[in-house]
Amino acid sequence: MKHEQLLSLMRQMTLQEKIAQLMQLAGPFFEGAEQDGQITGPMEAMGITKENVCDTGSALGVTGAREVIAVQEAHMRNNRLGIPLLFMADIVHGFKTIFPVPLAIGCSWDMKLAEKSAEIAAKEASVSGVHVTFAPMVDLVRDPRWGRVMESTGEDPYLNSEFARAFVRGFQGDSLDDTDRVAACVKHFAAYGAGEGGRDYNTVDMSERQRREYYLPAYKAALDEGCEMVMTSFNTVDGIPATGNKALMRDLLREEWGFEGVLISDWGAVKEMIPHGVAADEAEAALKAIQAGVDIEMMTPCYVNHLEALVAQGLVEEALIDESVLRILTLKAKLGLFEQPHRGADVAREQEIVYCEEHRQAAYELATKSIVLLKNDVVLPLQKTQKVALIGPFAQNGDILGPWSWLGSKDDAVQLYDGMKGHVEPSELLTAQGCEIESITSAMLEEALQVAAQADVIVLALGEHSDMSGEAGSRANIRLPEAQLELIAKLKPLNKPMVAILFNGRPLDLHGVMDQTDAVLEAWFPGSEGGRAIADILYGDINPSAKLTMSFPYSVGQVPVYYNRFNTGRPQGAPDAQVRYVSQYLDIPNEPLLPFGFGLSYTTYAYDELVVSSDEMTVNQPVSVSVRVTNQGPAAGEETVQLYIRDVAGEVVRPLLELKAFEKVSLQPGESKTITFTIDESQLRYYHSDLSFTSDLGDFIGYVGPNSVDLMSFAFKLTK
Secondary structure, eight states: OOHHHHHHHHHHSOHHHHHHHTEEEEGGGSTTSTTTTOOHHHHHHHTOOHHHHHHOOEEESOOSHHHHHHHHHHHHHHSTTOOOOEEEEOOSSBSSSBOOOHHHHHHHTOHHHHHHHHHHHHHHHHHTTOOEEOOOBOOOOOOTTSGGGGGSOOSOHHHHHHHHHHHHHHHHOSOTTSTTOOEEEEEEETTGGGOGGGOTTOOOOOOHHHIIIIISHHHHHHHHTTOOEEEEOSSEETTEEGGGOHIIIIIIIIIITOOOSEEEOOTTTTTTHHHHTSOSSHHHHHHHHHHHTOOBEESOOHHHHHHHHHHHTTSSOHHHHHHHHHHHHHHHHHTTTTTOTTTTOOHHHHHHHTTOHHHHHHHHHHHHHHOEEEEESSOOSOOTTSOEEEESTTTTOOOOSOSSOTTOOTTTSOOHHHHHHTTSOGGGEEEEOOSOSSOOOHHHHHHHHHHHHTOSEEEEEEEOOGGGSSTTOOOSOOBOOHHHHHHHHHHGGGOOOEEEEEEOSSOOBOTTTTTTOSEEEEOOSOOTTHHHHHHHHHTTSSOOOOOOSSOBOSSGGGOSOOSSOBOOSSBTTOTTOOSSSSBOOSSSOSSOSBOTTOOBOSSOEEEEEEEESOSEEOSSOOEEEEEEEEEOSSSOEEEEEEEEEEESSOSSOOBSOEEEEEEEEEEOTTOEEEEEEEEOGGGGOEEOTTOOEEOOSEEEEEEEESSSSSOEEEEEEEOO
């Protein structure tokens, strides 16, 4: 449907019909849904009518081709003008085929596989009737206490931006005319990952310069890639909840950035302006949200119950509502819904595509690239001749998909025990639960000790229940549950090699694990094929290559801890530093336990022959830097070479390090390759005190290496 036709359609709509287009309701409200719309209690509580539902613009959480088709057909019959529904859902790291959680995907540093994961998720979602996914989440994260760190790709704005682009490309493709794709909705705008104390939905308070420097780039990258929608965040921005923040949504998002797509609130966020304390009632909440430019209100009735009166009172111009309606209708037209209300939904094709072997293989490949080897004291890879005791609450547990995998099947997920069975004779693989995730009994412990006593090596399958992270999964204690630490401690006196496999959604305080075991694999929540991927790494069929994209704290008392931090006037370790009067903890190190960019391999890489083309660069003349990387070990592998830069003296304080580029290189044993990076002036720009985005003339230090700590350095100047 063309723009002129959309305008004509909108002119036929009553004000009530327009306002209803701005409301999003969950699936059970609609005729044709599995609950067949019989939820009169919630409708009455929200103050909405059956007529409101018939005029609603979008549905949340309806999925499955058969149900979506039924709901859409009923809606088209009941809607006076035959305007189709938009069907939206949280397809975050897979639909039915579940990929590793996004934080794990980040550790792959692999944009092609990240894009492929989103493409597959879109294909499965679309054939099942979904039009829009609430992804990617690109919130920068620095606090592992926040449960939703699992949904981000980490603590670095540049790397997050690259992943944001990759996910949008995967979801949307080149055009929404492709019915195997879905519209993407970047979230949560803005700075949701910076809640105080790592507590979900909590206050965010930061300078505009910091927000632009670190927290906004990934959202902008997603929009530059053509992302169709934006979701508001729950938090405050400059003391105003994002959902009612006109400066953020209209001035920055719409005017400065030129975003013309649909802006949707998060679940209930419009009405939540009342407990925030910036709206006295639902009417004021509706007023502030529509003035801020929120087009769709998710699962609260402030718009539908109050906008009409606000127009009548002259407080809201109907033209403001028309803007939002037109944006929603335009997205429906882009998706082809006026011509094909069912779009890609296809019951027969759904059976062929969803969770097919090809998609599961892609999930397996990404899992192998996302699992980080944190420690290895010559224990891994395992030998097939070794008798293995597989012990722990995740030894035979399908809860490895992680949060936001609502259509994934824990029963179908490849468990670790099943993955390992393919590598050894059944008699060589013994197993015991050892403990529950958060409790242990003497009988469990005794069984574990008996099994471990018979083995050559102990593999511990440990971690968090999926509900311990994700939304509303904030935790002050980020160590493994005490029961699991006790299990490790009781097995330690057997003096057998121990390997810990960690299933979790956040960086952990690994005391009691790193110091008590001989090898540690961070598997995260690895998805549908997780057990197979881990087993292939354990036995050396796959050489681990993943690198952390979020620092692991030495202790929760360091949090937030991140690599691209500022120096202080009294830095610890400076040549003239005093013993006490420097910026430090007295009881723990300043440095994280495991730094950004860290990850081990079954081989070793040497970096040498660092060559810089010039020690000076100008706006028009970049500098190139090359380094030779050699695989000195026994196994073929893949290394991620990382380039960092430090601005020695900026107009405002600059970070000690900033990731500016990286390249993955595959090397056979004994093979060397030279990696070359080009540094241009644009990579030296940052937000100054006046918010201008420019570079400074002067001295810079570049660093190249395998992580943010083990680095070779070089110096150069930016001159006129």
